Each structure stands twice: as C-alpha cells, then as structure tokens.
Amino acid sequence: MGLVGATLARALDHGHDAILRDLAVVLQSPEPSWGSLSASLGLLLVAVDSTGQVVGALLAHPPTSFLLNLAGQGLEQKNVFLGHIAIAKIKGLAVAENSRHSGIGSALLRRCREVYWQCGYELLYGQFHSDRGLLPSFYRASDFEVLSENDGVDLWVVFGQRVVLTNESGERVFYRWRRHSG
Ligand SMILES: CC(C)(COP(=O)(O)OP(=O)(O)OC[C@H]1O[C@@H](n2cnc3c(N)ncnc32)[C@H](O)[C@@H]1OP(=O)(O)O)[C@@H](O)C(=O)NCCC(=O)NCCS
Structure with missing residues (x-):
C-alpha cells in the first residue's frame, strides 16, 4: 500500500470502496502508518511535450501532517481517517519556464480535480507565499477560491464540527470544493 498512488489507482478502477478497504487495513494495525497511507492516496501527474520531455508536474496527497496536528488538539481518530479520504492538498505544481502560458498548469490542475472527485474527495486545496502576486489570477482562472493571509476554510x-483550515505564516490558501465543480 506504500506505493505512491496505489490506492488511488485502485479507486479509479474499482470505485471508492477500494479506498475503504485499504483504510481498514491501516485501522487494524496497532501503529497506523499514516505516511504510507498518505503516499498511497497521493497523485503525481506529469505533462510531457511531443518529444517526451517533461514540461510540467503536479503532486498532491491528503494533508496528513495537518490532520495529525489536529488529532493532537483533540480531533477524533475517525475524523483523521475521514480527512484522508475527503481532502487532498496540492503540494507542488510547476511548469517549465519556456512552456508556460500555454495551458499546461491549468490542465494539470483540471486532471488533479477529475481524479480526486472521481475517487469521492470533497476538497482540494493548497497554499502559496503571499508575495507570489501572479498566482491568485492563475488559481482563480481554474475556479479556485483564493483567500487572504488571515482567512481559512471551514x-x-x-x-461535522468546527475545524478551520488555516495557512502557514506568510502563506495564502487556495481551495475548491467538489460540490462547486463540474
Ligand atoms: C503557476 C504556473 C504553474 C502556471 O502554469 P502555466 O502552464 O503557465 O499556466 P496556464 O497556461 O495554464 O495559465 C492558466 C491561466 O492562469 C492565468 N495565469 C497563468 N500564469 C499567469 C501569470 N504569470 N500572470 C497572470 N495570470 C496568469 C491566466 O489567466 C492563464 O490563462 P490565459 O493564459 O488564458 O490568460 C507556472 O507559472 C509555474 O510553474 N510557476 C512557478 C511555480 C509556481 O509558482 N507554482 C505554483 C506553486 S503554488
């Protein structure tokens, strides 16, 4: 189950139950391996040009550190699991400089959404440093909400309880709910 994207790939082929089966395996373990679960629910996408050269990449996975941090503040274990099957964080997205502004970045975002929505996820989010002045327009062009530095996502x-997803210091959160999307 530790392979990057292994559970996600099974869920794409066999539906959401594949995720629940792998979660059940983790639950049975006396020491749940969150890192392994997170990797198996991760998504690495690459874009290649006509010569096979990689020109863009996106990495996403459930926000394990955030969820474990919340667990330390009292979030119930069942909600830590729920978070792993409902929320994915876009950890990295980059397009090669000479391939930018041709739609590759937004295509990677779109495919990421399609995969996680198909696997039953509810929320995709990420964050970027506040001094990255051009990124709000990039994410808004893909129908993500972009928050100010002091704002979070409820x-x-x-x-089913009040938990707010906040940014790290100096960062801004962007997010998109499945229910707002096609
Ligand atoms: C941000 C990044 C991934 C965008 O990739 P891209 O392939 O150039 O983006 P797209 O061509 O899909 O752009 C989609 C839309 O976003 C907006 N956009 C993209 N880059 C923009 C820029 N530099 N300034 C303003 N708007 C921009 C535009 O609305 C664009 O639509 P348009 O080209 O029809 O006007 C790329 O610039 C990059 O790799 N930057 C460095 C790494 C980075 O900042 N990653 C994000 C970390 S959170």
Missing part, C-alpha cells in the same frame, strides 16, 4: 462539511 471544514464543517467534512467533519
């Missing part, structure tokens, strides 16, 4: 819909 995760009530996921957990």
Whole structure:
C-alpha cells in the first residue's frame, strides 16, 4: 500500500470502496502508518511535450501532517481517517519556464480535480507565499477560491464540527470544493 498512488489507482478502477478497504487495513494495525497511507492516496501527474520531455508536474496527497496536528488538539481518530479520504492538498505544481502560458498548469490542475472527485474527495486545496502576486489570477482562472493571509476554510462539511483550515505564516490558501465543480 506504500506505493505512491496505489490506492488511488485502485479507486479509479474499482470505485471508492477500494479506498475503504485499504483504510481498514491501516485501522487494524496497532501503529497506523499514516505516511504510507498518505503516499498511497497521493497523485503525481506529469505533462510531457511531443518529444517526451517533461514540461510540467503536479503532486498532491491528503494533508496528513495537518490532520495529525489536529488529532493532537483533540480531533477524533475517525475524523483523521475521514480527512484522508475527503481532502487532498496540492503540494507542488510547476511548469517549465519556456512552456508556460500555454495551458499546461491549468490542465494539470483540471486532471488533479477529475481524479480526486472521481475517487469521492470533497476538497482540494493548497497554499502559496503571499508575495507570489501572479498566482491568485492563475488559481482563480481554474475556479479556485483564493483567500487572504488571515482567512481559512471551514471544514464543517467534512467533519461535522468546527475545524478551520488555516495557512502557514506568510502563506495564502487556495481551495475548491467538489460540490462547486463540474
Ligand atoms: C503557476 C504556473 C504553474 C502556471 O502554469 P502555466 O502552464 O503557465 O499556466 P496556464 O497556461 O495554464 O495559465 C492558466 C491561466 O492562469 C492565468 N495565469 C497563468 N500564469 C499567469 C501569470 N504569470 N500572470 C497572470 N495570470 C496568469 C491566466 O489567466 C492563464 O490563462 P490565459 O493564459 O488564458 O490568460 C507556472 O507559472 C509555474 O510553474 N510557476 C512557478 C511555480 C509556481 O509558482 N507554482 C505554483 C506553486 S503554488
């Protein structure tokens, strides 16, 4: 189960139950391996040009550190699991400089959404440093909400309790709910 994207790939082929099966395996372990679970629910996308050269990449996975941090503050274990099957964080996205402004970045974002929505996820988010003045327009062009530095996302819909997803210092959160999307 530790392979990057292994569980996600099974879920694409066999539906959401594949994720629940792998979660059940983790649950049975006396020491749940969150890192391994997170990797198996991760997504690495690459874009290649006509010569096979990699010109863009995106990495996403469930926000394990954030969820474990919340667990340390009292979030129930069942909600830590829920977070792993409902929320994915875009950890990295980059397009080669000479391939930018031709739609590759937004295509990687779109495919990322398609994969996680198909696997039953509810929320995609990420963050970038506030001094990256051009990124809000990039994410908004893909229908993500972009928050100001002091703002967060209320995760009530996921957990049924008030949990706010906030940014790290100096960062801004961008996010998109599945229910707003096609
Ligand atoms: C941000 C990045 C991934 C965008 O990739 P891209 O392939 O150039 O983006 P797209 O061509 O899909 O752009 C889609 C839309 O976003 C907006 N956009 C993209 N780059 C923009 C820029 N530099 N300034 C303003 N708007 C921009 C535009 O609306 C664009 O649509 P348009 O070209 O029809 O006007 C790329 O610039 C990059 O790799 N930057 C460095 C790494 C980085 O900042 N990653 C994000 C970390 S959170």
